[in-house]
Amino acid sequence: xxxxxxxxxxxxxxxxxxxxxxxxxxxxxxxxxxxxxxxxxxxxxxxxxxxxxxxxxxxxxxxxxxxxxxxxxxxxxxxxxxxxxxx
Numbered sequence: 001x002x003x004x005x006x007x008x009x010x011x012x013x014x015x016x017x018x019x020x021x022x023x024x025x026x027x028x029x030x031x032x033x034x035x036x037x038x039x040x041x042x043x044x045x046x047x048x049x050x051x052x053x054x055x056x057x058x059x060x061x062x063x064x065x066x067x068x069x070x071x072x073x074x075x076x077x078x079x080x081x082x083x084x085x086x087x
Contacts, residue, residue, distance in 0.1 A: 004047075004054040011073065
């Protein structure tokens with residue numbers, strides 16, 4: 001699991017990679033997204049809330065080792081928008 005912290009350097013770097021790579025994000029369900037890179041490789045990103053912490057999980061190699069990846073950074077703004085509209 002990856003802890004989401006919006007105000008740290010790792011999130012800024014992941015966000016910059018996401019902007020540069022411009023992957024496609026598809027909503028599969030609430031809190032579940034498919035992020036596809038330019039080569040056509042797709043990864044699933046899921047978001048969770050547990051004990052006041054915001055967590056994510058990605059099926060890419062970095063995500064499976066607990067590192068923040070650009071797939072999470074790509075899906076996060078869409079997830080935040082959807083979560084906000086559900087309130």
